[in-house]
Amino acid sequence: MSEKPELVPGETRKLEVLTAIPKNEGVDSAVAATRRVISALLHAGDRTSAEMGAVAAQLNAIADHLDEHNGPVDDRLVDMWSGEGVTRHDPITGAENAIAPPLHLAGREDGSIGGVVTLGLPYQGPPGHVHGGVSAMLLDHVLGVSNAWAGTSGMTARLTLNYHRPTPLFQELEITGRQMKVEGRKIWTEGVISVDGEPCVSAEGLFINKQVPRPR
Numbered sequence: 001m002s003e004k005p006e007l008v009p010g011e012t013r014k015l016e017v018l019t020a021i022p023k024n025e026g027v028d029s030a031v032a033a034t035r036r037v038i039s040a041l042l043h044a045g046d047r048t049s050a051e052m053g054a055v056a057a058q059l060n061a062i063a064d065h066l067d068e069h070n071g072p073v074d075d076r077l078v079d080m081w082s083g084e085g086v087t088r089h090d091p092i093t094g095a096e097n098a099i100a101p102p103l104h105l106a107g108r109e110d111g112s113i114g115g116v117v118t119l120g121l122p123y124q125g126p127p128g129h130v131h132g133g134v135s136a137m138l139l140d141h142v143l144g145v146s147n148a149w150a151g152t153s154g155m156t157a158r159l160t161l162n163y164h165r166p167t168p169l170f171q172e173l174e175i176t177g178r179q180m181k182v183e184g185r186k187i188w189t190e191g192v193i194s195v196d197g198e199p200c201v202s203a204e205g206l207f208i209n210k211q212v213p214r215p216r
């Protein structure tokens, strides 16, 4: 195992936690509220009795307020990649990203990683089931974090998905990953999304040990 995320002073999480823990305050709390809004809007559709013109005006006022107070995006990019710990912005686990479910991942002593997540309407593909591209995104990330946990990371070069059965919305999904083999710069990693112990989607990834430089 190599680098593990650094503990923030005063934080009590264990080192095997591999994803950001929501702080339930500041931007994290606003993001959690936004997730509720995204879900509620999809639930609403055209049958809602809510006054959508007023809702849109309120939401635009919030976006205007945020835009007025935000600094340059280049500075934000630097900020996002400072430190050596877990990311807070990514679209799968990010406490600061409203499109992240979010999935929380933990490393296991046997070298694998895993987490559970329940997906709702924003992630729908076939009726009542998870979009295949969403499953691919989740698994790509889980394989990437599996590599970080194992100590040798890279960029996804090839991701092979097998969809075994439809993945249900509104049910707890277990997602696991494990680095299988490293040869030179090539890294092979596998993962699976299961429900009630039955595999729904499995993934095999080939990663190449190369990093995009961080913004400074």
Ligand SMILES: CCCCCCCCCCCCCCCC(=O)SCCNC(=O)CCNC(=O)[C@H](O)C(C)(C)COP(=O)(O)OP(=O)(O)OC[C@H]1O[C@@H](n2cnc3c(N)ncnc32)[C@H](O)[C@@H]1OP(=O)(O)O
Pocket (backbone or CB within 6 Å): 002, 003, 004, 005, 018, 019, 085, 086, 087, 140, 141, 142, 143, 144, 145, 148, 149, 154, 155, 156, 157, 158, 185, 186, 206, 208, 210
């Ligand atoms: C401790 C815990 C902390 C936790 C903390 C977590 C931190 C947070 C984690 C974030 C986890 C994010 C996980 C998401 C991961 C992405 O989303 S990455 C983004 C998606 N991927 C990309 O954008 C990659 C785009 N592609 C590329 O940049 C380049 O093509 C690559 C993949 C880097 C390879 O390029 P290259 O370095 O020039 O390599 P190249 O010399 O062409 O090939 C090297 C070898 O690989 C082979 N190869 C290359 N591509 C392929 C391919 N597609 N198929 C088969 N073979 C291939 C070549 O044939 C060659 O083989 P040999 O001839 O050596 O036998």
